[in-house]
Amino acid sequence: MADFKTPLAKVRGLGSAKDGTHHWWLQRVTAVANIPLVIFMVVSFVGNAGKDHAAWVAWLKQPLVSVIVILFIANTVYHMRLGLQVLVEDYVHGGTKVASMLAISFTCVLIASLAIFSVLRIAFGG
Numbered sequence: 001m002a003d004f005k006t007p008l009a010k011v012r013g014l015g016s017a018k019d020g021t022h023h024w025w026l027q028r029v030t031a032v033a034n035i036p037l038v039i040f041m042v043v044s045f046v047g048n049a050g051k052d053h054a055a056w057v058a059w060l061k062q063p064l065v066s067v068i069v070i071l072f073i074a075n076t077v078y079h080m081r082l083g084l085q086v087l088v089e090d091y092v093h094g095g096t097k098v099a100s101m102l103a104i105s106f107t108c109v110l111i112a113s114l115a116i117f118s119v120l121r122i123a124f125g126g
Contacts, residue, residue, distance in 0.1 A: 023082065030079035037072040057122055066123040070116050077112040081105065 048059055059065060081104060088100045 023086075027079065027082045027086075030075055030082065033075050034072075034079060037068065037075060040068055041072055060119065060122045061125075063123075066119055069119050073112055073115045073119070077108050077115075081108040084108075 044059070044065070048056060051059075060069065084104045085101065088097060088104065092100050
Protein backbone atom coordinates (compact mmCIF):
# COMPACT_ATOMS: atom_id res chain seq x y z
CA MET A 1 0.00 0.00 0.00
CA ALA A 2 1.27 3.49 -0.81
CA ASP A 3 2.26 5.84 1.98
CA PHE A 4 0.69 9.24 1.43
CA LYS A 5 2.11 10.94 4.52
CA THR A 6 4.24 14.03 4.07
CA PRO A 7 7.77 13.95 5.49
CA LEU A 8 6.66 16.30 8.29
CA ALA A 9 3.78 14.01 9.23
CA LYS A 10 6.17 11.06 9.37
CA VAL A 11 8.56 12.92 11.70
CA ARG A 12 5.82 14.11 14.05
CA GLY A 13 4.66 10.59 14.76
CA LEU A 14 8.00 8.94 15.57
CA GLY A 15 8.04 6.17 18.15
CA SER A 16 5.35 4.09 19.73
CA ALA A 17 4.55 6.81 22.25
CA LYS A 18 4.12 9.36 19.43
CA ASP A 19 6.18 12.02 21.22
CA GLY A 20 9.76 11.45 20.08
CA THR A 21 10.22 14.92 18.65
CA HIS A 22 8.71 16.55 21.74
CA HIS A 23 11.36 14.96 23.97
CA TRP A 24 14.09 15.92 21.49
CA TRP A 25 12.90 19.53 21.49
CA LEU A 26 12.73 19.64 25.29
CA GLN A 27 16.35 18.55 25.47
CA ARG A 28 17.39 21.24 23.01
CA VAL A 29 15.37 23.99 24.71
CA THR A 30 16.76 23.16 28.15
CA ALA A 31 20.28 23.03 26.70
CA VAL A 32 19.89 26.48 25.13
CA ALA A 33 18.39 27.85 28.36
CA ASN A 34 21.36 26.46 30.27
CA ILE A 35 23.85 28.55 28.26
CA PRO A 36 23.10 31.96 29.86
CA LEU A 37 22.39 30.35 33.23
CA VAL A 38 25.75 28.57 33.31
CA ILE A 39 27.54 31.72 32.12
CA PHE A 40 25.89 33.68 34.94
CA MET A 41 26.87 31.04 37.50
CA VAL A 42 30.49 30.85 36.32
CA VAL A 43 30.91 34.63 36.22
CA SER A 44 29.30 34.95 39.66
CA PHE A 45 31.44 32.23 41.19
CA VAL A 46 34.64 33.68 39.72
CA GLY A 47 33.61 37.15 40.96
CA ASN A 48 32.93 35.84 44.46
CA ALA A 49 35.99 33.60 44.67
CA GLY A 50 37.96 34.16 47.85
CA LYS A 51 35.14 35.95 49.67
CA ASP A 52 33.95 34.84 53.08
CA HIS A 53 30.70 33.08 53.93
CA ALA A 54 28.89 36.31 54.78
CA ALA A 55 29.64 37.74 51.33
CA TRP A 56 28.31 34.60 49.64
CA VAL A 57 25.12 34.75 51.73
CA ALA A 58 24.69 38.44 50.90
CA TRP A 59 25.14 37.61 47.20
CA LEU A 60 22.53 34.84 47.34
CA LYS A 61 20.05 37.04 49.27
CA GLN A 62 19.71 39.36 46.28
CA PRO A 63 16.27 38.60 44.75
CA LEU A 64 17.46 38.46 41.13
CA VAL A 65 20.38 36.21 42.04
CA SER A 66 18.12 33.85 44.01
CA VAL A 67 15.67 33.58 41.13
CA ILE A 68 18.44 32.90 38.60
CA VAL A 69 20.04 30.28 40.86
CA ILE A 70 16.66 28.54 41.29
CA LEU A 71 16.10 28.62 37.52
CA PHE A 72 19.58 27.19 37.04
CA ILE A 73 18.87 24.35 39.46
CA ALA A 74 15.46 23.52 38.00
CA ASN A 75 16.57 23.69 34.38
CA THR A 76 19.79 21.76 34.91
CA VAL A 77 18.12 18.97 36.87
CA TYR A 78 15.31 18.70 34.31
CA HIS A 79 17.87 18.58 31.47
CA MET A 80 19.76 15.89 33.40
CA ARG A 81 16.56 13.86 33.81
CA LEU A 82 15.80 14.08 30.09
CA GLY A 83 19.29 12.90 29.19
CA LEU A 84 19.24 10.02 31.68
CA GLN A 85 15.83 8.98 30.38
CA VAL A 86 17.26 8.65 26.87
CA LEU A 87 20.15 6.56 28.19
CA VAL A 88 17.82 4.21 30.03
CA GLU A 89 15.44 3.91 27.09
CA ASP A 90 18.32 3.08 24.74
CA TYR A 91 20.47 0.79 26.87
CA VAL A 92 18.41 -0.73 29.70
CA HIS A 93 16.08 -3.61 28.89
CA GLY A 94 13.69 -5.79 30.82
CA GLY A 95 12.22 -5.18 34.25
CA THR A 96 15.02 -2.90 35.39
CA LYS A 97 13.97 -0.26 32.87
CA VAL A 98 10.92 0.82 34.86
CA ALA A 99 12.83 0.69 38.15
CA SER A 100 15.64 2.76 36.63
CA MET A 101 13.23 5.40 35.34
CA LEU A 102 11.51 5.62 38.71
CA ALA A 103 14.85 5.93 40.50
CA ILE A 104 15.98 8.66 38.10
CA SER A 105 12.73 10.61 38.46
CA PHE A 106 12.66 10.43 42.26
CA THR A 107 16.37 11.27 42.55
CA CYS A 108 16.02 14.29 40.27
CA VAL A 109 13.03 15.57 42.27
CA LEU A 110 14.97 15.06 45.50
CA ILE A 111 18.06 16.87 44.18
CA ALA A 112 16.05 19.82 42.85
CA SER A 113 13.91 20.06 45.98
CA LEU A 114 16.84 20.06 48.38
CA ALA A 115 18.83 22.54 46.31
CA ILE A 116 15.93 24.95 45.85
CA PHE A 117 15.00 24.64 49.53
CA SER A 118 18.59 25.54 50.44
CA VAL A 119 18.53 28.63 48.24
CA LEU A 120 15.18 29.74 49.68
CA ARG A 121 16.37 29.14 53.23
CA ILE A 122 19.45 31.29 52.66
CA ALA A 123 17.51 33.96 50.75
CA PHE A 124 14.81 34.32 53.40
CA GLY A 125 17.03 33.58 56.38
CA GLY A 126 16.37 31.10 59.10
